[in-house]
Every structure is written in structure tokens, then in C-alpha cells.
Amino acid sequence: MEQRIGPSIPPLQGAAADPAFVPGITGPRPAEPDAAKPREPEDAVSEETASDDPATKEEQEPSAEDAPDEGPEAVEETDEAEAAAPAPDGGPVFEASDRRAKVVADHSGVRLRLDDQEAEFRWDEIGAVETESPRFGKRFTLTVHTPDRRWYPLEIEAKSRSDFKEWEADLDKVLDTYFEEAEEAEESAP
Template sequence: MEQRIGSSSQPLEGAGFDPAFIPGLTSPASRPTEEDEPEQKPEVAETEEAGTASADTAEAAPSEQEEDTEVDGPVFEASDRRARLVADHRGVRLSLDDQECEFRWDEIGAVETETARFGKRYTVTVHTPDRRWYPIEIEAPARSHFKEWDAQLDAVLDAYFEEDAG
């Protein structure tokens, strides 16, 4: 009879060991700087800079305008001393202490709310289509805020969240 010496358990995977396991938790890769780009001939660089400067400005302008301008839609925001939840036209953003994650509306399968039977905890869980869920608990100043928060979150979900009919 053969016996193996050592552990038979497999290495663990998941968010506890790899923060990149959760989409939206880590920041996107930074753009290369001028120092990272290879050297070009001066006359070629000048003509390319003139052509790409207008293209870069045209591409960057809509995203900057989108973030700077206020959208006339519903916004839900709830926070306590540690946790914060924001739902608006861009999606849902969850923050707990120094950890943050952001979900665009097309990355969300469902949003579920739950209130504690006793106490003042308001739990919002974001479900993704790949069967993962991300709950956040926010302590309300009073239990009377639960109905108000449910109504505000429902208004945001009705305005921006589209369920696939099929």
C-alpha cells in the first residue's frame, strides 16, 4: 500500500489570497509615461505629436465631461464610520475602510437589500452574473432610515439597471 507524505490539501484560491480575484477591487494599470516610451526622431515626433494631441484631446474630453457634469438622475448614497455605498449613473461603488470596488451596471446581475431584525444594520449585496456576491453592511442612524434608503435605492435601480429579458 502506498502512502504519501505531506499535506493532501490543494492550495487555496480566491480573494483572501489574491486581491485581483475580485473584479473592480484593484486599480487599472497605469498609462505609460513619456519616460517609458522609446526615443523617436525629433522631426517624426513633432508631426506625430501634432496629430495625436488633437486625437487625445478628443478622446479624453468626453470622459472628463462625463465625470464632471452632473447627471439629472437619482443617486443613492449611504455611509457610516467604516462603510460607504454609492449607486448612480456610473454603477455601484462599495467602500469598506481602505478597500474599494466598483461595478458598472453591465457587470451587475442583481442587487439585494436586507435589514436586520434587531439593530440598525442595512445590508446591500451586489450579485454578479458569474455567481459571486459582494455584501456591505451599513449601520443606519435609526431604523426609520431603512424605508427611505430602500425607496432611494429602488429609484436608482429602476433608472439605470436593466435586467436581460431572456
């Protein structure tokens, strides 16, 4: 007779064989067989028969009136063209970017982009714009604050520390021009 010395450990079920195993959660159901799928009514016209009938051909072909003139790509192109358009009065524009992040402040507002994420703020949606340049290092931080106490920071890596002064001056010009105009418009509105 064999005897084991040491603890008796039962074999692991589930997690040892399947890394997606979570106790208490059932797995997906297997695909339904063809017999369980709903059938089409017998009086339905098959595609082959429908293609021979001239009345159904007209129904299948989309008319020029039904076709949309512009797809989503055309709408995106016009939005990008509006965003890239210079200020109507030739006003100042602030733009700074690095390999991952980009910030643009112009007549329409402030746009922040980090990798594939983007946030756009109109001037009437902005409560404050804050900048911070570190004592050491080359990361310039621009934070957009909204009136509902939310803030959206973005760090941009500068090529040199001398870029900070240039960026601050350019951003100040934009804020002086457009941010104050938005505040004046809000105050004059009833």
C-alpha cells in the first residue's frame, strides 16, 4: 500500500485549464444549429426570382433622390476645414505640439488632443486657462477649467526651455483677444 506524505491537494478545475474561467459565471452558449433558426415564410420571394421581376428590380436599385449627397467623410472634411480656417479678422492663433499632444487656441476656442483623444472647448465653455512650466524639465502643462469645476490638463514636451516663454506670450495674445470678448458678450446678454 502506498502512502503519500504531505498535504492532499485536489486538482484545480477551470482556472488551470481555462484562463478565462471565473467561478459562478457561465460561458457563452454554443452556436444554434440550422434547425433552430427561424425560417422565412414560404410566400416570400427568393432573391433569384426577385431579380428576374422588373418591378422588384426598381425597388432594389436606389434612386438618385434616396442617395445621400454627402457621406460622413464629407462632413468630417468640412469640420476639419472650419477648424483649420484662420480667424476671420486675422487674429492671433496659439499652436503647440509634440509627438503625442497638440493644443490649438484660436477664434473658435481651445482644442486639446492626446494620441487619439480630442476635446474641444468654445470660449463660452471655458472658465479659465492655466499654464504651468516646471522649474526643471521640458513639460509645459496647459489646463482648461470649465465653469462646472472640471479641468482638462495637457502636457506638451518642448524642444527646449526657451519655448515656454514664446508659448506663454502667444497664448496670452489669444486669451486677451478672444477670452475677454466671450466674457464681454456674456455680460451684455440678458
